[in-house]
Amino acid sequence: MMNLTDLFATRADRMRASEIRELLKLLDQPDIISFAGGIPDPALFPREAFADAYADLLGGAGANAALQYQVSEGYRPLRTWLAAEMGRMGVACDEGNLFITSGSQQGLDYLGKLFLSPGDTALVTWPTYLGALQAFNAYEPRYDRLTPAGGNMTPAAYRDAARATKSDGATGGEAKFAYLVPDFANPTGETLDRAGREGVLDLAADLGIAVIEDAAYRSLRFEGEDVPSILALDCARSGGIEKARTLFCGSFSKILAPGLRVGWICAPRAIVDKLVLLKQAGDLHSPSINQMAIHRVAETVYGAQVERLKAAYGARRDALLAALEAHMPQGVSWSRPEGGMFVWVTLPETLDAAALLAEAVREARVAFVPGAAFHPDGTGRNTLRLSFTLADERAVTQGIPRLAALVRKAIAAA
Structure with missing residues (x-):
């Protein structure tokens, strides 16, 4: 039987599913605390x-x-x-x-x-x-x-x-x-x-x-x-x-x-x-x-909307950074952005963020994006991205401590 996939152009081999798009499906699960997608807060839409x-x-x-x-x-x-x-x-x-x-x-x-x-x-x-x-x-x-x-x-x-x-x-x-x-x-x-x-x-x-x-x-x-x-x-x-x-x-x-x-x-x-x-x-x-x-x-409303988002997202960034400072173990570092939507976390080189994600979703019900997806050569396996635009009080007070506990456990086991 003919297989149409045999007719694909060579470029089709370079088309890959987005890890972020796959992770966004987790948002449909109400018990998941997600730091994954760089998604604007719909409550703030005009x-x-x-x-x-x-x-x-x-x-x-x-x-x-x-x-x-x-x-x-x-x-x-x-x-x-x-x-x-x-x-x-x-x-x-x-x-x-x-x-x-x-x-x-x-x-x-x-x-x-x-x-x-x-x-x-x-x-x-x-x-x-x-x-x-x-x-x-x-x-x-x-x-x-x-x-x-x-x-x-x-x-x-x-x-x-x-x-x-x-x-x-x-x-x-x-x-x-x-x-x-x-x-x-x-x-x-x-x-x-x-x-x-x-x-x-x-x-x-x-x-x-x-x-x-x-x-x-x-x-x-x-x-x-x-x-x-x-x-x-x-x-x-x-x-x-x-x-x-x-x-x-x-x-x-x-x-x-x-x-x-x-x-x-x-x-x-x-x-x-x-x-x-x-x-x-x-x-x-x-x-x-x-x-x-x-x-x-x-x-x-463009100018007023920008100011509204800056106030909301700025406060959420501050809360996320404070939670990382309070809970993450020694050996973990992160960026301190002056704006935007993301914090970049670097784990000890012995850790694999993709493996940590599987455990985080299964055990802690926390999601993030592993960093290797952002590297053309697949390196950066000990990095991950956290988005703070949807990081409400529950996400910060429960999600980050859970994630930090898993990181601490992974470091001890490495």
Whole structure:
């Protein structure tokens, strides 16, 4: 009997299930205390604002437009609003530099499709956002380690390593872009300082590659000094967005609502023009009514919503950090993020976080994400990610002590 899986393209071998998506299924079990998914708290969604927006859109003269096809670039008033937001970040641009995506995840997929030929190299941090690896994997790249804080890899070494993969003389063999989450990174929670951002731009200029700046968490700063976006620094040094090499990926998911799937890319027009072609071949456009609703809600409550989330998530971060300090045994360390959604925990090297997870779910009814999933080479087995956005009082007062007890037991047994 014919087996259709034998007909799959070679890229199918690189498609893997998301460990995070599998762990999210645990949220349906009420006794599980989950620090796993980087999920916004639904209790904080601006539901009334969205209810009013959808009622107005469907009940008024604009209903036909809300239910009709949309241009592939995205709803123009929303792109104009985003251009003003980017301007406040120091990026002078207009709606022609903005492209609406079905969540920022689609943006990463499109950029991988646009830049990567099989065997090309993507520079990523170790660890990095798992969703980015999943998006890029389909285009069969190799990965090299991006060390924004400084490392011993020279531009020539990066270039030589990339070209060593070019075997057939036809495709691949070039470094194409550096990808990073510079603000409150997923998964580590760390923020890259200005010098590190300038260093990434220097390296990209030496290699002649693009920079993909994933800014999904940028608005969620609880404390500390704001750092200019990489795109803002790029525009300042290059003379404007049309000469910039940085592609800025933003999202409304973490601030307004993830279920509407509205994200964006800010980039030179030449890049936007190509992205439009990919959109036309993919899903034509992101849903018109969702874009229009996002625009209405963003115009009215965006700033207040950001402040509301910062207050709530900042308090939850503080409580989680205090619980880790009070209960975790010696030999365990963790990041102390100034914003975002995540704390990165490093266990003693003898421990395996994946094995610990199985025991944590079975015995302690606590879930987290093992760190190896965020490493292109599967290293980092002694690390794990904790999300604090849903970390209520029960999670902190019961979940962390239970997890700490299991870690202490594992250390003693190692």
